[in-house]
Amino acid sequence: MSKRNTILWVAVASVAMLLAACGGGGGSAPTGGLNVTVTHTEFKMDPADINAAPGQTITVTQVNKGSIQHHWVFPAANIQLSMDPGQTVTKTFTAPAAGTYDIYCDVPGHKEAGMSGKFIVK
Numbered sequence: 567m568s569k570r571n572t573i574l575w576v577a578v579a580s581v582a583m584l585l586a587a588c589g590g591g592g593g594s595a596p597t598g599g600l601n602v603t604v605t606h607t608e609f610k611m612d613p614a615d616i617n618a619a620p621g622q623t624i625t626v627t628q629v630n631k632g633s634i635q636h637h638w639v640f641p642a643a644n645i646q647l648s649m650d651p652g653q654t655v656t657k658t659f660t661a662p663a664a665g666t667y668d669i670y671c672d673v674p675g676h677k678e679a680g681m682s683g684k685f686i687v688k
């Protein structure tokens with residue numbers, strides 16, 4: 567029984583190493599980082615949803631093309647960006663573990679008005 571468990575463990579470890587070597591795979595930039603430009607207007611974030619791989623390096627460029635201040639908040643990655651009208655803010659961070667996370671503008675009323683989306687890691 568213990569020998570069988572050992573063989574199983576080696577098999578699992580081998581698959582894990584293979585997956586790590588592949589760096590997630592899929593998407594337009596399988597091994598590199600991901601650059602996303604998000605445009606903010608009243609009351610929309612475009613794109614609202616972002617897809618990434620676990621541990622992937624993400625650079626977001628937040629462009630406020632609206633006439634009031636907007637925020638881009640991603641609590642799972644501890645990120646809160648604030649953009650005045652006409653301002654562009656860039657931030658680089660590491661994608662969290664696989665999951666679907668909320669991203670939104672936390673200026674009062676904006677999330678409810680439609681400024682929300684999902685950060686999808688898989």
Ligand SMILES: [Cu+2]
Binds near residue numbers: 635636637671672676
């Ligand atoms: Cu907003």
